Amino acid sequence: MYSSVLSGVLHGLKAEIVHVEVDVGNGLPSFEMSGFLSNEVKEARERVKVAIRNSGYELPPQRIVVNISPADIRKSGTGFDLPIALAILAANGLVDEVNLDKTVVLGELSLDGSINGVRGVLPCVCAAKEEGIEKILIPDINVNEGKIVDSMHVIAADSLRNAVRYINDGIIDNEENATSDKSMFNRCAALDYADIRGQHAAKRATMIAVAGMHNIMYMGPPGSGKTMMAKRIPTIMPDMTFEEKLELTNIYSVAGQLGDCGGLMKERPFRAPYHNVTRSAFFGGGMYPRPGEITLAGKGVLFLDEMTEFKPDILEGLRQPLEDRNITIVRMGRSYTYPADFMLVGAMNPCKCGYYPDRNRCNCSEQEVKRFMGKISMPLWDRFDMCIKTEGISYEQLGDKKHGDCDALDSSYMKQAVDRARAAQIKRFNGRNIMYNSQMGGKEIEEFCRLGKEEEKLIERIFARKHITARGYHKILKTARTIADIEGNDKISSANISEAFYYRGIPEIAIH
Ligand SMILES: [Zn+2]
Incomplete structure (x- = not known):
């Protein structure tokens, strides 16, 4: 079973949109990752497995292959945890893939399944907009950053469990976590x-x-x-x-x-x-x-x-x-x-x-x-x-x-x-x-x-x-x-x- 989720990677002050592809199948249980990844990204493997389990999802032992493309871009950062987890859940039929279509996903996972903030959300939002993508799923701590760009639907989640809930319910803009616009330098x-x-x-x-x-x-x-x-x-x-x-x-x-x-x-x-x-x-x-x-x-x-x-x-x-x-x-x-x-x-x-x-x-x-x-x-x-x-x-x-x-x-x-x-x-x-x-x-x-x-x-x-x-x-x-x-x-x-x-x-x- 195959699934693909969009995400973003930073290069300098700009971001590029990438595809996080996951294939799950029978065979000896394993977790392989490819696609010109830094060690930081490869470490997602353990975090994602434990976060999925601690969020209450039971997955059968299976062979998981993750590829982030295009392969010629070096990927670093911890923002791929969430898209990888969602793609695995989608491949297992636990996430409604249709609602995840044309959505850029960013977020780091804690072992307990909560979502931590990541750097570089704004350039990813700008890159998404340039490619005609209008939906973005980001850590709720980054919500104000996501909302800077006009006409972007922002789903902000604090945990993997809530992220799955928002996607499956078809929510395209959740305001519940948005705080009023504050400036950081007072x-x-x-x-x-x-x-x-x-x-x-x-x-x-x-x-x-x-x-x-x-x-x-x-x-x-x-x-x-x-x-x-x-x-x-x-x-x-x-x-x-x-x-x-x-x-x-x-x-x-x-x-x-x-x-x-x-x-x-x-x-x-x-x-x-x-x-x-x-x-x-x-x-x-x-x-x-x-x-x-x-x-x-x-x-x-x-x-x-x-x-x-x-x-x-x-x-x-x-x-x-x-x-x-x-x-x-x-x-x-x-x-x-x-x-x-x-x-x-x-x-x-x-x-x-x-x-x-x-x-x-x-x-x-x-x-x-x-x-x-x-x-x-x-x-x-x-x-x-x-x-x-x-x-x-x-x-x-x-x-x-x-x-x-x-x-x-x-x-x-x-x-x-x-x-x-x-x-x-x-x-x-x-x-x-x-x-x-x-x-x-x-x-x-x-x-x-x-x-x-x-x-x-x-x-x-x-x-x-x-x-x-x-x-x-x-x-x-x-x-x-x-x-x-x-x-x-x-x-x-x-x-x-x-x-x-x-x-x-x-x-x-x-x-x-
Ligand atoms: Zn002097």
Whole structure:
């Protein structure tokens, strides 16, 4: 007796629909599996047998052959447990095969017959839709993820027993387990730039950086608010479009990091990996490839606190994805490309003790300061359009609420400025492969950062006096463009250039 059930397999951030075929027959009791399977999939054998028994189904001793096709796709993951179990039950006449027709099935089984969540439900739903399949049977914990795609009938089950019941009763959309649409990131709702007193320059720099998606480095002594500043960045980023939300949710689905709510992600991510992060957790990879931090930070912020503490191979490895906005991982002869489209935010002390150039507190020699700065290589510094010094907060600023001249710079004010600049950029880059000022190349800079005579003279003067490199020159123009956009001006002014020069990436001591 033969039966076939549809399922899905992940490849990178996409999924492909596969057929799980089962044949049961007389002969010596056995359980064989074929179809280019990883060990993870082969282990389904024991789980499925025990789960079927513990769900109360009596099967006669029989020879079971499972094949997952097409054979040229390598299958990994634990999501094949449920389709294999259902196909075995269907081949034994215990599941109504007609109702399982054109249904993609995913789910991992526990030995007691309950169904555990799996990663990658969303890309499987998208793949199903592309093939004209409108029904999907998934673990109930993944139900909100399954419902993201319109017009898909979602059957969500918590156990093999219930899954069989829903199929045999012909249920094509069970709402009983669907929870209300919740967003997984409510974390930053309570944060606001109004919480930070003083630090006017750093707040303004942050606003400009976000407006043009410029990578920014905060440099300052311990306790000067670098982390507070960075953590609030998601509160002023522009809202995501539906396509961006879908793309991001897909990444988290594949990584198995959608969390309990599992619905469409609404807020931009803020990822802050620790110094001891492994290469594969950071860049992506592993035995069964998954996206890493640089991909999970997509559309949002990758924050490297105490950046000089990260291993050199992690820091240097960042240069390529920062340039290409994606990363390619080769695993078992197949290559996977994940997007790496994030805003890089770094924080560091200016020296080993943290207080340079405050000579009352810092005893580091110039040589030691240089060596400390050198942990961030020059090519990596080149990826930062902006660097801002954070000051130690003075006693008066901490205590006095009324003092706050800069409390006007709260998250809502800053977000409005960002949105204004964003709108200007959408218009400017319409039809190009660029979204933000920070992504402009030489050609775009020439086209969109044209200067008047007076501004030209100013930048020449700066250029001659400060030994700015060509790259440094471009950074200043790109940042100046964003400042003008915030102000709603087409033309870049001298003031915009001077301000951009003040933020230009590399600190002097690192160069000389
Ligand atoms: Zn020092």
